[in-house]
Amino acid sequence: MPKDGIGASSKRREDIRFLTGVGKYTDDLALQGQVHAVMVRSSVAHGRIVRIDTDAAAGMPGVLAVFTGEDFAEAGGNPAGWLINSRDGTPMREPKRPVLAHGKVRHVGDAYAAIIAETAAQARDAAEQLAADTGIEELPAVIDMEAAIADPSNRVHDEIPDNLCFDWGWVEDNRASVDEAIRNAPHVTTLELVNNRVIPNAMEPRASIGEYFPGTGDYRLTTTSQNPHLTRLLIAAFVLGIPENKLTVVAPDVGGGFGSKIYHYGEEAVVLAAAKKLGRPVRWTAERSESFLSDAHGRDHVTKIELACEKDGTFIAFRTDTKANVGAYLSNFATVTPTFLHGTLMAGPYKVPNVYVNLKTVFTNTAPVDAYRGAGRPEATYSLERVIDKMCRELELDPYEVRRKNFLTPDMFPYTTPVGLVYDTGDYHATLDKALEMADLSGFEARCAESAARGKLRGIGLSTWIEACGIAPSNLVGQLGARVGLYDAATVRVNATGNISVMTGAHSHGQGHETAFAQVVASKLGVPEESVEIVHGDTSKIPFGMGSYGSRSLAVCGSAIDKAVDKIVAKGRKIAAHMLEAAEDDIVFEDGSFTVAGTDKAKTFGEIAFSAYVPHNYPLETLEPGLEESAFYDPANFTYPAGAYLCEVELDPETGKVQVVGFTCADDFGNVVNPMIVEGQVHGGVAQGIGQALLENTGYDESGQLLTGSYMDYIMPRADDMPVFNVDYSCATPCTHNPLGAKGCGEAGAIGSPPAVVNAVIDALHRAGHTHVSHIDMPLTPARVWAAMQK
Numbered sequence: 001m002p003k004d005g006i007g008a009s010s011k012r013r014e015d016i017r018f019l020t021g022v023g024k025y026t027d028d029l030a031l032q033g034q035v036h037a038v039m040v041r042s043s044v045a046h047g048r049i050v051r052i053d054t055d056a057a058a059g060m061p062g063v064l065a066v067f068t069g070e071d072f073a074e075a076g077g078n079p080a081g082w083l084i085n086s087r088d089g090t091p092m093r094e095p096k097r098p099v100l101a102h103g104k105v106r107h108v109g110d111a112y113a114a115i116i117a118e119t120a121a122q123a124r125d126a127a128e129q130l131a132a133d134t135g136i137e138e139l140p141a142v143i144d145m146e147a148a149i150a151d152p153s154n155r156v157h158d159e160i161p162d163n164l165c166f167d168w169g170w171v172e173d174n175r176a177s178v179d180e181a182i183r184n185a186p187h188v189t190t191l192e193l194v195n196n197r198v199i200p201n202a203m204e205p206r207a208s209i210g211e212y213f214p215g216t217g218d219y220r221l222t223t224t225s226q227n228p229h230l231t232r233l234l235i236a237a238f239v240l241g242i243p244e245n246k247l248t249v250v251a252p253d254v255g256g257g258f259g260s261k262i263y264h265y266g267e268e269a270v271v272l273a274a275a276k277k278l279g280r281p282v283r284w285t286a287e288r289s290e291s292f293l294s295d296a297h298g299r300d301h302v303t304k305i306e307l308a309c310e311k312d313g314t315f316i317a318f319r320t321d322t323k324a325n326v327g328a329y330l331s332n333f334a335t336v337t338p339t340f341l342h343g344t345l346m347a348g349p350y351k352v353p354n355v356y357v358n359l360k361t362v363f364t365n366t367a368p369v370d371a372y373r374g375a376g377r378p379e380a381t382y383s384l385e386r387v388i389d390k391m392c393r394e395l396e397l398d399p400y401e402v403r404r405k406n407f408l409t410p411d412m413f414p415y416t417t418p419v420g421l422v423y424d425t426g427d428y429h430a431t432l433d434k435a436l437e438m439a440d441l442s443g444f445e446a447r448c449a450e451s452a453a454r455g456k457l458r459g460i461g462l463s464t465w466i467e468a469c470g471i472a473p474s475n476l477v478g479q480l481g482a483r484v485g486l487y488d489a490a491t492v493r494v495n496a497t498g499n500i501s502v503m504t505g506a507h508s509h510g511q512g513h514e515t516a517f518a519q520v521v522a523s524k525l526g527v528p529e530e531s532v533e534i535v536h537g538d539t540s541k542i543p544f545g546m547g548s549y550g551s552r553s554l555a556v557c558g559s560a561i562d563k564a565v566d567k568i569v570a571k572g573r574k575i576a577a578h579m580l581e582a583a584e585d586d587i588v589f590e591d592g593s594f595t596v597a598g599t600d601k602a603k604t605f606g607e608i609a610f611s612a613y614v615p616h617n618y619p620l621e622t623l624e625p626g627l628e629e630s631a632f633y634d635p636a637n638f639t640y641p642a643g644a645y646l647c648e649v650e651l652d653p654e655t656g657k658v659q660v661v662g663f664t665c666a667d668d669f670g671n672v673v674n675p676m677i678v679e680g681q682v683h684g685g686v687a688q689g690i691g692q693a694l695l696e697n698t699g700y701d702e703s704g705q706l707l708t709g710s711y712m713d714y715i716m717p718r719a720d721d722m723p724v725f726n727v728d729y730s731c732a733t734p735c736t737h738n739p740l741g742a743k744g745c746g747e748a749g750a751i752g753s754p755p756a757v758v759n760a761v762i763d764a765l766h767r768a769g770h771t772h773v774s775h776i777d778m779p780l781t782p783a784r785v786w787a788a789m790q791k
Contacts, residue, residue, distance in 0.1 A: 001675070005523035009676035013530075014514045023253040026207040026222050027285045034209070035064055037271055037284040038123035040113035040130050041293065042105035045365040045704020046142065046156070049103060050135035052113060057130040062122030064278055066130065067114040067270060069102030076238045078264055078329075082336040083481040087169035087358075094165075095157040095363075097329040099239065099266040099273075105136060106156055106328035107365050108706055109293025114270045116282055141704035145302060145323045145362040156328055156363040165326055165335065165361040170343040171420060178356035181317040185308030189391035194777045195379045197300035197325070197698035198691075199292055199714060200372055204255025206295065207285040210271030214279065218246050219272050225251040225537075226261045226507050227547025230484070232539050234264040234332070240272065247272075251537040254509035258688070259371040260295045261509065262549050263332040292709045297698060298372020300325040301338065305383045307391050308354075313402040317354035318346055320383060324361045324369075331370035333549075335361065340480055341376030341471070341550075347417040348384045349428045349466040349642055350406040355418045365704045373688055373750040375550060377467040385463045385755035390774055393766065399759075400436065403464050404429060410733075421468055423640050426668060430731040432464060435644040435666035438726050447648070448767065457651040458661075459764025463756035466642040469551035469744035472635035487634035488552070489543035490560040492521065492568050494627040496613035498606035499531045502564075505545010506557035507537050510684075511746060512677040513553060519673050520558055520740070524565045525605060526592025543630060551641070551744020554673060559738045560633035567629035572608045574623055579603055579611060639735045639743040643667035645686075647756035648723075651764045656786030658761055660690055664726045665752070670734045670743035678745050679727045685749020686725055691717035692750075693757035697779050715779075754778060761785065 002008045017023045054066040077096035084092045101112040113130055117123035142148045142156050148163040156163055169175060182188055208223040219242055225231050228249040236244035254261060267284050274282040286294070301324050308317040324338035343357035392399040407428040408415055415423045444460055451458035471477060474485040491503040502521055506513055518532035535541055545557065569589050576594035577584040586597050595602040603611075612627035648662035665682050672678050695715040699707040708714040734741030761780050765773045765788070773788045 004529050005519050006673050008519065008674065010515055010519055010529060010674055012512045012515045012677065014508070014512065025204055025253050025255060026209060026224050029209060029222060031209065031211070031281040034281040034283050035116055035118055035278065036120040036123045037274060037282050038115045038120065038127045039111040039267060039284070039290070040115065040127045042101065042108060042110040042112060042136065044105065044136055044138045045108050046139040047105050047136035048139060049101070049105065049112060050137050052130070053133040054130060056133055057115060057126040060122065060126045060129060062118035063115060063126045064118065065116040065274060067100065067274065069098055069100040069112055072099040073102055075099055075240055078234060078266065079238050079483070080330040080335045081332045081483050083483065084166050084168055084335045084339050086166045087172055092166040092335060093160045094330060095160065099269045107367050108704055109290070109367060110328065111266060111294070114274070116274045116278065141365040141702070143364055143366065143700050143702060143704055145325055145364060148362050148364050156365055160363065163363045165330065165363060168339050168359045170339070170357045171418070174354065174356045174418060178317050178319050178354045181354045182306055182308045182319055185316050186311050187309050187395060189307045189387055189394055190304065191387045191390050191775060192304045193383065193386060193775060195299045195301040195303065195382055196692065196778045197369065198298045198372060198696045199698055200258045200260035200295055200298060201716060202256035202258055202260060205286040205288060205291045206261065206265065206267070208268045208271045209281055209283040210275035211281045212276040212279065218248070220248045220250065221268055221272055222250045222252065223268055224254050224261050225249065226254070226257045226509055226549055228507060228537055228539050229505065229544050230547055231264045231268065235269060235272070239264070239269050248538070248540045251507055254507070257509045258373045259298065259375060259549060262547065263296055263370060289709055292714065293706060294367060296331045296368050296370035297327065298369065299379060300369050301379050303383050305387045307387045309391060311395065313392065313395060313397045313405060315350055315352040315406045318352055318384070319356050320346060320358065322359045324359055325364055325366065326361045327364060327366045327368035329368050331368040333371045333375070334369060337371045337376045342380050344419045344421050345377050345380035345466065345468060346384065347419050348381070349408060349426065349464055351408050351412070352406065353418060357419065366700055371549065373685060374747040377747065378751045378754060381463065381465045381751050382755045385465070386758060386775065389759045389762065393774070399462055400432065403432065422637060424637060424736045425733040426640060426642050427731055427733050428464060428642055431642060431666040431668055432644040434728055434731050435646050435664050438666060438728060439646040439662065439664040451650050457653055457764040457768045459649050459651065459760045459762070459767060461647045461756045461759025461763055463645045463752045463759065465645070465752040466640055467747065467751050468638035468640055469747065470555040470635055470639045471550050471552065472556070472638060474634050484546065485634070486546060487632050488545040488557040488560045489630065489632045490557065490564045491543050491628065491630040492561065492564040494568060494609045494612070496610055498609040499533070500527065501533045501535055502561060503535045503542040504557050504561060505543055505547065506553040507548045509548065511548065511553060512674065516554060516673045516677055517558060517561055520561055521565055524562065525568070527605060551746045554740065554742045555639045555735065555738050555744055556633060556635055558740055558742060560631050562739045563631035563633055564629045567631060568627060571627055571629065572605070575608050575611055576603050578618065578623055636737045639670065639738070641667065641669050641743040641745060641748055643748060643752055645752040645756040647753070647760040649757065649760040649764055651761065651785065653768065653789065656782035656789065658694055658780055658785060660721070660723050660757065663723050665749065666728045666731060667745070667748055668731050668733055668743070669729050669745045670732055671741035672729055672732065673742065675729070678729055681746050682727050682749045683725050685747060686753045687717055687722055689750045689753025690721065690757055693754040693778050693780060695721070695779050765789065
């Protein structure tokens with residue numbers, strides 16, 4: 001392993017400020033003259049706003065302003081990022097998502113007013129007063145998706161009679177052939193399952209500070225965003241109509257996101273409008289209870305999946321019918337997550353000839369649902385890997401050999417799936433073999449006996465997964481309904497003294513970009529990593545980019561950096577040719593030195609950099625001063641990381657409690673820049689997947705009240721819930737279409753782990769004779785497991 005550059009486990013430089021307490025998060029900023037905002041949120045899931053009497057609240061001590069939905073009635077709505085058509089070609093229903101609720105409230109926690117006061121305590125007091133002075137006529141809540149579709153009289157949005165956003169089919173041309181294949185198949189396995197709703201729970205809650213500068217008419221929004229340029233675009237073009245060049249969005253250090261901070265939220269618009277009205281900075285920080293109520297939730301699918309196969313387990317067809325809950329409003333990625341990030345993965349890593357996906361997205365009186373770590377890919381993988389295991393038990397087939405039989409083989413790439421993706425490379429047999437070796441499958445029976453001696457049941461579960469990440473290219477996604485491009489950009493500035501500033505459109509909120517991107521630049525230029533600075537998160541400094549999500553940062557943003565560095569080297573060769581009095585074609589750049597081929601004449605990178613800014617004898621008509629280059633990168637395709645995960649569990653038959661005692665991950669991430677960061681990403685993803693599989697669940701009662709609105713009721717995974725993770729990434733097949741050969745890694749653990757955990761629990765139960773248990777919905781709490789054993 002190299003000591004530095006690409007392939008080295010360089011320590012994360014950003015961790016120094018985090019671990020020593022000198023990181024700068026939005027809530028850490030204290031601006032002169034700042035005032036505080038508190039949102040007034042609905043306590044009912046569905047209601048008509050009859051009156052809002054602001055007088056008493058406005059007159060309370062310290063209160064400077066009261067905003068209601070009426071103040072933003074003429075503002076634009078916060079749009080969905082993708083326009084999806086139904087199977088019959090009709091466009092999706094896209095109700096307006098207002099800055100503050102106006103006319104109706106549509107979920108518990110829906111903000112309908114904001115108080116601005118000198119202190120947060122004064123704002124909270126006034127918010128309580130305003131809530132008491134607000135009349136809301138409570139309406140029946142639409143919570144269950146089946147009921148939402150069945151009862152047209154009860155509407156989340158008055159203009160949408162059946163509460164459907166769209167009824168999508170993919171690929172519609174496949175439908176008849178898939179139906180026929182399933183009708184004629186020797187065996188069909190059917191499974192109905194729930195992919196449970198989860199709440200992201202980033203360590204740092206959302207926060208925003210709005211500023212207005214009357215002398216220039218400029219605005220600045222400091223906010224907890226994974227995607228500052230998208231936030232700027234949405235506010236400028238759709239919500240407040242601020243000229244884009246007059247709005248700067250700054251995302252400083254951000255304490256985690258997991259998807260929930262990709263999106264624009266109404267609070268960001270409120271603090272900007274309030275700052276302009278008051279001429280003072282306005283800050284808002286969510287309390288944890290607000291985060292539970294108003295952050296975009298994740299998952300929440302109900303699926304029926306059918307697997308048609310031969311008696312030997314050869315796959316013939318997959319067919320799914322899914323209902324996806326989008327909540328009360330369309331969040332920015334809510335329409336693409338269950339469609340093109342889910343339906344297009346329903347072939348998995350398998351050579352199945354027939355696939356059809358039907359998906360209905362349903363409005364309910366619950367918090368909006370959007371992308372959460374993995375975003376559609378975990379939902380697809382869970383359905384596939386659970387139904388495959390069920391089929392293996394029905395036909396008494398080996399689950400490892402069935403997957404081997406159906407895997408695509410390396411000689412089949414590039415491979416076009418029946419759901420429209422083109423896999424460029426992979427070796428799924430290799431990752432499965434590696435996982436089985438690492439997990440010591442041959443010793444499993446002995447471990448089972450040891451567990452049994454302690455009165456415990458033991459099981460092992462497999463999940464073989466693939467994901468599509470670095471979503472692209474722009475021309476294709478535009479045809480599929482994307483309203484933005486999906487490229488990214490970088491600017492590389494070599495300063496006169498040879499150190500380097502890299503401005504990137506990606507945003508780091510835990511991924512280690514400041515380290516990994518510097519490794520890429522340092523390797524290509526032959527300079528020390530510490531001489532490379534990564535700048536991100538400030539739209540006034542960085543090129544227009546699409547932020548960080550969907551495991552895209554290294555493959556897309558890193559490739560833009562790579563291309564910009566290539567331009568730096570090309571410019572350096574021109575300068576070196578001039579300085580060394582040689583032909584440009586004779587200049588070779590290697591290990592940080594520009595050399596005339598076949599001679600000892602050379603200039604260091606630092607000498608070239610200094611010369612670029614002191615061009616005393618340059619032929620200016622052919623050689624410009626300076627050494628700064630920009631590049632945009634629009635990928636030709638997704639990247640396709642894949643892997644095999646094995647989970648071992650112990651189960652207490654007296655209580656139903658499940659403990660994960662071993663977890664093995666064999667992944668193919670292509671070329672790896674920093675192994676330590678990759679392992680950390682996999683650890684975090686698997687921990688979240690185990691959390692969803694065993695612990696986390698979002699519950700609403702029939703009236704729409706959130707039953708899991710605090711850590712007393714919403715169970716988060718803890719250190720003692722986790723085993724030691726065994727991670728390998730040696731089975732690499734480099735991506736064929738980006739210059740780094742890299743694939744995404746940030747979401748892998750969350751994609752492959754939930755079905756591995758559930759498969760392991762079912763295996764433990766079957767080994768103990770509970771063969772009637774074919775499925776238990778997540779989370780597999782002790783109560784659910786114990787109840788299943790008693791049936």
